[in-house]
Amino acid sequence: MNDKHLSTQFDAELSAISTRVLEMGGLVEQQVAQAVDALANLSEERAGEVIKAEQRVNQFELEIDRxxxxxxxxxxxxxxxxxxxxGVSKTIGNLERVGDEAARIARTVQRLIATGMHGRLFPTTQMTLEAKLATTSLRRALDAFARLDVNLAMEVIKQDNEIDAEFDGLLRKLxxxxxxxxxxxxxxxxxxxVAKALERVGDHAKNLAEQVIYIAxxxxxRHTPPEGLASAVS
Amino acid sequence: MNDKHLSTQFDAELSAISTRVLEMGGLVEQQVAQAVDALANLSEERAGEVIKAEQRVNQFELEIDRxxxxxxxxxxxxxxxxxxxxGVSKTIGNLERVGDEAARIARTVQRLIATGMHGRLFPTTQMTLEAKLATTSLRRALDAFARLDVNLAMEVIKQDNEIDAEFDGLLRKLxxxxxxxxxxxxxxxxxxxVAKALERVGDHAKNLAEQVIYIAxxxxxRHTPPEGLASAVS
Structure with a gap:
């Protein structure tokens, strides 16, 4: 085999790894969406699906790292x-933690259903807004990874403040x-x-975006303040 | 230079990295101890020290990764x-997150002092016990890393349940x-x-211990249930 051949094989391996990361990302994204849906509808079934997916997420992490x-x-x-x-090694660690947060939300939903302690206590509008911000950030961070899009990654990092503010408001409401x-x-x-878990999903999306910038x-x-991002990257 | 010479240089580099990790670990351990102390004594000064150390911890992470x-x-x-x-790459990521938890506790102490909202509300005994379990786990995980001691690492992993139980009790009390x-x-x-942050310190200690086993x-x-540890390692 000549060098060209070796290099083509290597490229194929790198590309296969990226594809696996996006598969894992898709699964985790679905977990978060299902967890939010389980909460909004107090759905035992949905909560169960999120928890069931945890093992596959863990498996992805172990296999990709290997x-x-x-x-x-x-x-x-x-x-x-x-x-x-x-960068991929750190990315999958973050994705696995996002999956943990989704499972945490799902287990809380199960407990809320079991104890019957729900009803008028939902600050629905704010919870939905925080969930939407967190899932959007995650979606955009994964898009940024897929395209190694540095500008999109910078936007994700800058928007983390909004999720934090939404969490603070929700906490005051509760x-x-x-x-x-x-x-x-x-x-x-x-x-x-649950609100804290969503805020953490936002944090992890930010971490994913930081790795996109590192790779590209x-x-x-990491640890660069948002206002210093543009000059650090250029 | 012959191979032997190269290899000796390489060993020195690996050894230098391990030393840096232990320095970072020592700093983070001190942060957690100071944060717990700041909480117990509502000390503004101690809280400030924890937050001041955050930048050095971040710097350690960036430099060691580089x-x-x-x-x-x-x-x-x-x-x-x-x-x-x-393994070191994952270890320092965990240590940095321990530092984040310590800083979170310190900022809470600052808020408690600022609002004057404290006094009889401290479940002192249980908080102290959880803090002791968490700091001990962290200490032992770092010892296990220093000596690549697999048995000690397994003990740290198994003890994480105790911290989780202590957290649950504390939460009920609050x-x-x-x-x-x-x-x-x-x-x-x-x-x-704060109780949650201490519980997370325990989680991170467990993660550190998992990396010790991976390295050794x-x-x-990771994701192996405690009862399957011994057979996975042997």
Missing amino acids: DLSSIIARRQPTARDLRLLI ITYMMEDPRTITASIDLVF KGTDV | DLSSIIARRQPTARDLRLLI ITYMMEDPRTITASIDLVF KGTDV
């Missing part, structure tokens, strides 16, 4: 190829509910954790 | 050396306080997040 090590050991990549592999009717405290605390540009923008 | 990429590109490691580098005196709700929610044994025990 493939990454194998590729690094056999191909001894440098420069951009190595960055892709390192505290008001609890104060007005202390009997709702137990269920409200559950909803506080070689610049590590 | 060194890792550089070593992989130059040395093209395989087998155990590669596992060490990949809910009781809130129900008894709804005026304490805002501050109690802050304490709920080549077995990826």
